[in-house]
Amino acid sequence: MSFKAKWNRDKLAKKREKGFRGYPVATVAFYGPDDKRASKVSVGIIPAEGSDVAEVERWNSDTSDVRNDAGIVEAVLCFVELHGAKTIVGVDRIIGCPHEEGLDYPEGQACQKCSYWAGRDRWSGVVTQG
Template structure:
């Protein structure tokens, strides 16, 4: 799937707002606010449940990485997430290079 289609599908699901559980949260982080080197996806099956976390890293901006964006779409579909939430901005890490 190309990056534009992936980003549109993710944005459409985010725009729908809270639709119930399961819920998927997407958070980007990096060494500075202009470069998202890592994306963390948190999946919550039901209210009050512990989130299951999955992270992906990129040497470039993860928001523009076709493989990472396509993977997020696949995770959304396979998990049956009714709600998708995007943490705004890029969380800045105090450590050089994220592992």
């Protein structure tokens, strides 16, 4: 990983670790075909308490882990700054399949491309059904 990639990743992590600092809030979520490589990051902006997500941006990579991709992490930071987010929330792990239910595969079914996540709790990673 390049120095710039590590610096950007650490900057994002430090902002997340500061806790709630006010609105707008940026939500950052990582997705991947398994729990090892994040192939997608999704960032949403919640402008005020009680409001829905107003802006969403997604970045994908077929080859790199988006958490370690200097260009993608820099773009995430720019998006967050562009929208004036005072708080960043999220977890530093992959929380599910990068494909979207209802768009990339049928509602109520498991993704055919990401068998790792079938029957698995996306927050704990524990297999919940066989």
